[in-house]
Amino acid sequence: xxxxxxxxxxxxxxxxxxxxxxxxxxxxxxxxxxxxxxxxxxxxxxxxxxxxxxxxxxxxxxxxxxxxxxxxxxxxxxxxxxxxxxxxxxxxxxxxxxxxxxxxxxxxxxxxx
Amino acid sequence: xxxxxxxxxxxxxxxxxxxxxxxxxxxxxxxxxxxxxxxxxxxxxxxxxxxxxxxxxxxxxxxxxxxxxxxxxxxxxxxxxxxxxxxxxxxxxxxxxxxxxxxxxxxxxxxxxxxxxxxxxxxx
Numbered sequence: 001x002x003x004x005x006x007x008x009x010x011x012x013x014x015x016x017x018x019x020x021x022x023x024x025x026x027x028x029x030x031x032x033x034x035x036x037x038x039x040x041x042x043x044x045x046x047x048x049x050x051x052x053x054x055x056x057x058x059x060x061x062x063x064x065x066x067x068x069x070x071x072x073x074x075x076x077x078x079x080x081x082x083x084x085x086x087x088x089x090x091x092x093x094x095x096x097x098x099x100x101x102x103x104x105x106x107x108x109x110x111x112x113x
Numbered sequence: 114x115x116x117x118x119x120x121x122x123x124x125x126x127x128x129x130x131x132x133x134x135x136x137x138x139x140x141x142x143x144x145x146x147x148x149x150x151x152x153x154x155x156x157x158x159x160x161x162x163x164x165x166x167x168x169x170x171x172x173x174x175x176x177x178x179x180x181x182x183x184x185x186x187x188x189x190x191x192x193x194x195x196x197x198x199x200x201x202x203x204x205x206x207x208x209x210x211x212x213x214x215x216x217x218x219x220x221x222x223x224x225x226x227x228x229x230x231x232x233x234x235x236x237x
Contacts, residue, residue, distance in 0.1 A: 001175075040223035042158075049208055049227035050150075050158065061225070093158055100172050100220040102148065102160040 002027050002096050006105035012113040019081040021108045023094035028074050031098065038098035041070055041079045044107075045090045053092075054079065086112065115139040117209050117228035124234045130197040133231045135209030142190035143167040146212035146221050149183060149194045151205040152230075159205075164192055167217060199235040206230040 003026040013019040029038045037057035042050035052061045054070040057077055067082045081088055089112060094105040120134040135147065149161040162173035164183040171183045182195045192209060208230050214222035 038220070049230055052223060052225050055213070055223040095223070097220055097223055100163065101174060104158040104160065107157040
């Protein structure tokens with residue numbers, strides 16, 4: 001199985017500051033046939049199901065604020081929140097869909113400093 | 114609009130089985146794979162498996178092989194996840210989630226819609 005490792009496990013950022021979460025996969029998730037990275041990011045708030053934020057590593061789901069952005073390719077990926085808002089407090093997960101056997105990162109808990 | 118509505122909370126004794134349902138609406142049920150993901154209290158997301166609602170074929174995570182069965186009923190647009198031989202470690206919220214790919218070709222794509230979750234408690 002592809003192992004997804006996020007860093008850090010938790011993060012405290014001041015309102016209006018940048019938050020950066022990293023995700024590393026144990027193998028390449030870039031399909032050469034379509035040149036797409038099969039990597040998604042989800043946000044989960046307490047008591048709610050996960051919400052899709054980004055897919056193909058950097059494409060925002062409609063309705064997701066543009067302060068959320070994704071980058072990276074191959075095995076190393078980053079989720080960036082450019083200016084943290086109070087409503088962004090949540091746990092963030094990366095997930096690969098390169099393999100039918102899906103795997104998630106362990107999650108990164110984002111809090112306000 | 115796409116909706117996935119799951120069945121209610123369950124309490125089961127260790128060794129028993131539980132069957133959770135997920136009723137889909139707002140799209141063509143047989144055109145999109147469905148996944149099951151679980152989350153133990155205070156823990157992360159764990160992928161359990163995928164079902165093709167059209168043909169009924171399934172792929173399960175190795176961890177759950179032999180204990181999980183995913184089925185579907187196309188007449189009611191409902192998928193089911195049954196987990197047997199429950200142990201305390203199976204206490205979790207179980208989610209169904211739709212695969213976003215309309216092509217019904219594995220590996221599929223990202224998960225775009227999620228059910229509200231079903232809490233399953235395995236306790237004596």
